[in-house]
Amino acid sequence: MKSFKGWSLVAFTLTILLIVSGCSDSASGDSTREMGDKSGRGSGNGKDKLVIGLDDDPPQLDPHLSSTAVDRQVLHSLFDKLVDIDEDMNIVPKLAKDWDISDDNQTYTFYLQEGVVFHDGTPFNAEAVKFNFDRMLDPAMGSPRYGEVEQVEQVNVIDELTVEVQLKTPFSPFLGDLTDRAGMMLSPTAVKESGEDFSRHPVGTGPYQFVERELQSHIKVSRFDEYWGEPAIIKDVLYKPYTDENIRLTNLISGDVDMITVVGFKDIKKIEGNSAVKLSAKEGRGFLGLHLNPAKAPFNNKDFREAINIAIDRQAITNVVYHGAALPAVSAFPPASWAHNPSLEVPKGDLTKAKSLLEKSGIKDPSFTIKVKPVETDKQMAEMVQSMLQEIGVTVNVEMQEIGSLLSSAIAGDYEALYLGWDGRTDPDGSVSRFFMSNGYNNYAKVNNPEIDKLLTDARVSLDQEERKKIYQRFSEVVFDEANYIFLVHIDENKAMKTNVNGFIHYPDGMIRPDRIYFD
CATH class of the missing domain: 3.90.76.10 (Dipeptide-binding Protein; Domain 1)
Structure with missing residues (x-):
């Protein structure tokens, strides 16, 4: 035992x-206990309501039915x-x-x-x-x-x-x-x-209890006085949805919002240059990239997939699309992860080698379509890939689909290439098995590789982290070689808040735990 x-x-x-x-x-x-009374209730300036701007209205407040990240931001206060x-x-x-x-x-x-x-x-x-x-x-x-x-x-x-x-x-x-x-x-x-x-009346054991909800307006939670742990410092938390990132940022800078959960990449410089707000950045644990469907031409040709993989300049995408708030990716695991494989080099857009692989593939006048969500960063990414691959003689078309339709296309295998990612999980298995095991829930291309299945199964069984690390490093090499998924970036996890907001702890999962937050 x-x-x-x-x-x-x-x-x-x-x-x-x-x-x-x-x-x-x-x-x-401990670092947040400099203010307020000894019970930790209230805040230094008397303000006792924290307003958090979300990127959407949470669809589900039942943790067992939740399937979106925005749900989780609220759930962490209740459960x-x-x-x-x-x-x-x-x-x-x-x-x-x-x-x-x-x-x-x-x-x-x-x-x-x-x-x-x-x-x-x-x-x-x-x-x-x-x-x-x-x-x-x-x-x-x-x-x-x-x-x-x-x-x-x-x-x-x-x-x-x-x-x-x-x-x-x-x-x-x-x-x-x-x-x-x-x-x-x-x-x-x-x-x-x-x-x-x-979901309309959620009940947990968290530091805050549910008070009320008005759809597309707000969710209010209030400090639970019988909480078993250290009591929440601020009495009330109000979650307000802002799907438009410009409106969300405006309300942070000059409105009644105290902090926001998602920061537009183009807005990072604005925040860094504004004395009224501050930014908290942490290296993300997830990834974004291209699913390539090996069941459809031209991606049923491995040489062609490899050509695409090495022709894309990840660093350029990081700089232009994500304004430097990301890292180029070569696997599911960013450098901060213990499962990261440092021996894998990120491709730098080797057009000469890509052209050689393309010629080896035997495919004449290749073309394909990338399906992306109708958001600016995804559109910019697709256009950059389109321009890069044009340099090696590959025609890329871009089709935009709402997220629901995009996921339906992915599940049905109705795509040639599509741009989707994952926000990462605490254990490396949660970031890869669902996508790359033959029976994985999100194995959209129905890839069946016995070595990948064995590696991920072995990693699930072992409790020895060093052994698991070696397994995941080998897994990353196999996935890179197969090139059924082109890892592009690991985006940073950014939060922004007014300068009088303190006590925020930036956890790697990106979830705000509001009970330790206080105001100056």
Whole structure:
């Protein structure tokens, strides 16, 4: 039995143990406690409402049904998870204060925090944990979380504060998956009472409780006075959607918005040059790139795919489209990820070699269409690729589709090339298996490579990070060589806020946890 006692999976050395203990939830708030009264309630200037500008109106406030990033920004105030991440992506305690993993890596025993209650006053306990897992696993539920918990064989209540989760097979990404919506705990009583309307009256154990919602206007949450942990500093948080990034920025600079979750790349210089606001940037964990469909010509020709891969100048795209707020990509894993392969070099637009590969392919007068979302950055990217490939004699057409239609095209395999990415996950598996395993949920081109399947399966079974690192490095080499997906950029994760907003901790997952924020 391996006893982790709440520490990160990678915390096997004293140094890492010290880092994790210094980044626990209670410690992370220390720098914000200079203001307000000793309870941490209120803020230094008397302002007690934080207004957060979102990039869209959240479709879903039920974590088990959520499938968008904007949902998550609100959910983090309402729902605690069994485990969370710290600033270095280590897994740390939350509702589960300790945990053990059996020697065969298939049984996780969670020891729960005492004295935790849901916003409706009902107790959080082992029975509630079992209820949440059972709900996500119910086929009738159709939960987007199912793929993250499908390895769960059964959940056993040991006692009121101890719960045992048995997996079908060893699955090393399990704890990482629980740092997102799969680990958020919903009130069983509220779910049973609200039924399909739970999203309209969400009830969790988080530092804030739901107050009201007006579609396309705002979502209001208020400090939960019976919170089990350190109480939220600011009393009320108001989330307001602004789909137009210009309007969103204007409201930040001169309106009543205190911070925004998404910053337009073209606006970064404006923010850096404005004394009323400040920018917080962190290297992103996701990726953007081109799906190439090997089931359709000309991408059924590997030489042609390779030619496209090396002809594209990623650095130019980074500079022009993303205004330097990105890194050129060559795999799913950015340099900040422990799974990154430093031996893979990012192509710099080698037109001579690309022309040679194109000639080797035997394809005459090649052309294809890229499908992209109708947003400025995607359009600019496509136009740059169009211009670059014209230099080697390839004609590229650009077709814009709304995100719903684009995803439908991807799922149906109705495309030659399309531009989509992923925002990354705590565990590397969550960023790649869904796209590159033969049975992956997002394997849009239905690529079937036995070596990739074996590598990713082996990585899921091992709990040894060094072993997994070697596996993912080899995986990245194979995927680059196959060139069914052309990795282009890792975009930075940017947040902007008024200068009087303090205490914000920029976590790698990009989610705002508002309870430690305060005003000067």
